[in-house]
Amino acid sequence: MRTSRSVVIGVDSSTQSTKAVAVDAVTGELLAVGRAPHTVTGTGGARESDPEEWWTALGAAVRAAVRGAGVPADSVTGIAVAGQQHGLVTLGADGRPLRPALLWNDTRSAPQAAALAADLGGPEAWLERTGSVPVASMTAAKWQWLREHEPAHAAATTGVRLPHDYLTERLTGHAVTDPGDASGTCWYGNGGTEGTAGADGSTGAHASPGVNETNGTTDADRAEGDAYDAQGDAYGAPDAAYDPTILNLLGLDEALLPAVAPTGATRVGTLTAAAAEALGLPRTVVVAAGTGDNMAAAVGLGLGGAGLLDHPVVSLGTSGTVFAATRTRPDRPGLAGFAGTDGTYLPLGCTLNCTLAVDRFATLLGLDREDAAPGGAGGVVVLPYLDGERTPDLPHAAGLVTGLRHTTDPRTILGAAYEGAAFTVLRALDELLAACGLDPKEPAVRDRPLRLIGGGARGRAWTDTVRRLSGRPLVVPAAGELVALGAAALAAGAVTGEDPVALATAWGTGAGEVLPPLARDTETWDRISGVLTAASPALLR
Numbered sequence: 215m216r217t218s219r220s221v222v223i224g225v226d227s228s229t230q231s232t233k234a235v236a237v238d239a240v241t242g243e244l245l246a247v248g249r250a251p252h253t254v255t256g257t258g259g260a261r262e263s264d265p266e267e268w269w270t271a272l273g274a275a276v277r278a279a280v281r282g283a284g285v286p287a288d289s290v291t292g293i294a295v296a297g298q299q300h301g302l303v304t305l306g307a308d309g310r311p312l313r314p315a316l317l318w319n320d321t322r323s324a325p326q327a328a329a330l331a332a333d334l335g336g337p338e339a340w341l342e343r344t345g346s347v348p349v350a351s352m353t354a355a356k357w358q359w360l361r362e363h364e365p366a367h368a369a370a371t372t373g374v375r376l377p378h379d380y381l382t383e384r385l386t387g388h389a390v391t392d393p394g395d396a397s398g399t400c401w402y403g404n405g406g407t408e409g410t411a412g413a414d415g416s417t418g419a420h421a422s423p424g425v426n427e428t429n430g431t432t433d434a435d436r437a438e439g440d441a442y443d444a445q446g447d448a449y450g451a452p453d454a455a456y457d458p459t460i461l462n463l464l465g466l467d468e469a470l471l472p473a474v475a476p477t478g479a480t481r482v483g484t485l486t487a488a489a490a491e492a493l494g495l496p497r498t499v500v501v502a503a504g505t506g507d508n509m510a511a512a513v514g515l516g517l518g519g520a521g522l523l524d525h526p527v528v529s530l531g532t533s534g535t536v537f538a539a540t541r542t543r544p545d546r547p548g549l550a551g552f553a554g555t556d557g558t559y560l561p562l563g564c565t566l567n568c569t570l571a572v573d574r575f576a577t578l579l580g581l582d583r584e585d586a587a588p589g590g591a592g593g594v595v596v597l598p599y600l601d602g603e604r605t606p607d608l609p610h611a612a613g614l615v616t617g618l619r620h621t622t623d624p625r626t627i628l629g630a631a632y633e634g635a636a637f638t639v640l641r642a643l644d645e646l647l648a649a650c651g652l653d654p655k656e657p658a659v660r661d662r663p664l665r666l667i668g669g670g671a672r673g674r675a676w677t678d679t680v681r682r683l684s685g686r687p688l689v690v691p692a693a694g695e696l697v698a699l700g701a702a703a704l705a706a707g708a709v710t711g712e713d714p715v716a717l718a719t720a721w722g723t724g725a726g727e728v729l730p731p732l733a734r735d736t737e738t739w740d741r742i743s744g745v746l747t748a749a750s751p752a753l754l755r
Contacts, residue, residue: 221245221285222709223276223293223499224702226695227268227381228507229254229317229532234275235695236283237702239291239709242721247695248278255314259321259350259602259609262314265303265380272381273492280494287495292705293385293485294478294502296510296697297378299398302356305373305380312367315377316356319533319566321602324609326362327355330400333463337547343457345397345404345544345551350602350609351564354400357464374470378504386483386501389472394509394555396456396474401464403457404543404553478505478513478555479707479714502708505555507697508562512539514700515665515691515724518556518715522724524650525662526643528680530670533604534568534639537561540650548605548645555704556715561649563642565605568635569670571598571613575631579624586629586675589682593617594630595745597638599754605642606746611754616745632679637742640684663687663728667696677729685734691726699723 220239225232231252236245250271256262272295280287300318303311316323327348334340337347348355353376361368375383376399379391396402456468475482480503490497505513511529516522517539529535537552537560544551544561554560575598576583599611615627643664644654652659666688670676681688693699700718707714718724746754 219285219289220291220709221283221289222702222705223279223290224510224698224700224705225272225276225293225295225381226507226510226698226701227272227295227297227377228252228697229298229319232268232271232275233695233698234272234279235698235702236279236285236290237699237706239706242717242723244693244695244699245285246279246282247698248275248280248282250274250278254317256320259324261317261320263317264314265311265377268377268381269384269492276493276495290495290499292500292502292709293495294701294704294708295378295381295385295504296507296701296704297376297381297395297504299376299395299506299508300351300353300356301377302353302360303375303377303380304360304367304371305375306370307372309373311380312370313364316360318351319601320356321350321609323355323359324350324602326358327352330354330358330463334460340400341545341547341551343403343460344400346400347547348400349604349607351566351604352400353398354460354464357466361465371470374466375472376506378506379472382482382501382504383472385485385489387486388483390475390482390503391472392475392478392480392503392505392509392555393553394478394560395506397553398506398550401457401460401466402474403455404551404559475503477557478503478509479704481708500705500708502704504701504704508535508537508552509555509560510697510700510704511667512537512554512560512700513556513703513714513718514693514696515667516715516719518554519558520556520713520716521719523558524652525665526646527665527667528639529668530568530639530666530676531668532568532570534565534635536563536639536642536646538646538650542649542651544649546645546649548642549649556713561646563605563639563646565635565638566601566603567598568639569668569676571600572628572631572635574600576628579628581624581628584673584675585625586632587623587625588629588678592622592626593741594622594626595742596627596630596634597742597746597749597754598631598634603638605638606750608750608754614745614749614753629675632675633683633738634742636676636679636683637739640680641743643684661686661731663689665689665691665724667691681729681732682735683739685731687731688729689726690729691724693723693726696723
């Protein structure tokens with residue numbers, strides 16, 4: 215057993231699994247990682263998971279991390295959860311889920327998203343109010359789908375949560391979210407972050423924090439909840455808030471929603487007795503508000519007001535994303551205009567088909583994922599839109615392969631799948647930079663390195679493809695669990711009161727190898743772009 219130290223736990227509750235990291239709160243040393251799987255069900259456009267399984271996985275992963283770190287449980291001082299964004303968790307009168315959660319990549323709500331966009335007056339009206347235009351992945355569209363297809367469940371709902379909200383509530387008994395994850399619902403008015411704070415400098419919107427008696431909440435928990443209520447009353451009334459017009463459009467009572475803490479590092483309570491038992495930790499462990507997975511990754515990379523601003527990130531995971539922390543309010547229809555968790559903005563472009571889609575092509579071709587032919591696909595184009603697509607907005611799309619010849623090698627087809635997935639992510643990059651108030655054509659902006667993260671960043675084929683299609687230098691952070699590490703920084707911030715971005719920067723979690731640029735393969739880029747343009751009207755919708 216190691217000498218006792220102050221340890222914080224960061225939890226990444228993603229689509230496929232839970233990862234929990236045990237981190238030295240002072241040095242940022244990664245002591246151990248615990249993991250537990252999730253189950254995703256559904257065919258066609260449906261994608262659902264049981265939130266109770268997330269809770270069980272969280273307990274298992276945290277116990278494994280503490281055990282692997284070799285530290286006593288009472289050395290753990292704080293915990294924060296970062297979760298997959300957008301998922302709809304509906305709670306019943308007993309505080310437990312009424313049905314499986316509708317996940318971010320469930321595309322059944324595409325018709326509802328289109329109808330909502332029109333009902334408010336079109337994309338510009340949504341951009342002005344929330345910074346984002348509804349698409350199938352957004353929580354508002356999922357709630358509307360539930361109202362139309364399962365009205366009894368909607369009517370019985372006593373609480374609406376995002377995945378990380380649900381887990382934080384299980385930890386503390388308090389219904390709390392943060393500006394970052396809330397901004398992915400399309401019912402949170404992302405009209406203010408920095409510059410729209412309350413008198414004390416804090417930001418965020420606040421509903422009345424609910425205290426769920428069924429989560430093991432005791433008198434001591436309620437006392438902490440009362441303290442949080444009093445603190446919330448002192449936050450003032452900043453511009454960023456749940457939008458009453460949109461809530462009315464959705465038939466959604468604001469009382470069903472969690473309070474919005476100023477930041478993801480806000481201390482919102484300590485562990486309930488039930489949570490402490492489930493995790494094997496003392497009840498004195500401080501719980502931060504937490505945030506969405508993309509916001510936590512930004513913190514882990516040192517992106518934010520106390521760190522790097524306007525530096526683009528490409529994340530290659532189940533989904534592909536490009537994002538950056540900025541002080542400029544985003545208003546681009548092709549991007550999600552998220553809030554950061556620290557008072558900045560986090561404009562983001564997201565694709566549904568990334569590493570899993572390419573892995574599926576590898577399986578179909580009987581190849582290992584690293585068997586792709588290097589240096590280009592020789593005229594073959596693959597648009598790997600196996601689950602529909604979010605960016606571009608093609609929710610009913612299927613995959614497309616074109617350019618095959620008798621001489622085409624399976625390795626070439628796999629290489630084309632990499633190119634199609636990377637192209638789809640990277641085509642949002644110029645839009646992202648413009649959203650940050652930058653000119654993508656300026657040399658200093660054009661040569662700004664991409665930070666490449668996610669599971670794909672560990673693969674040669676992915677790295678080579680992104681370098682070739684972007685023509686930019688890459689920074690590949692050495693740390694592999696940036697979402698969980700960002701959550702750990704939020705937990706440390708809740709314990710110490712320090713800025714989590716500054717903490718992550720001091721820990722060095724975003725540092726890594728710098729890869730020089732390759733000459734940009736404009737021929738391949740233009741070929742894929744031409745196929746997408748020609749195919750979209752007839753073959754992809």
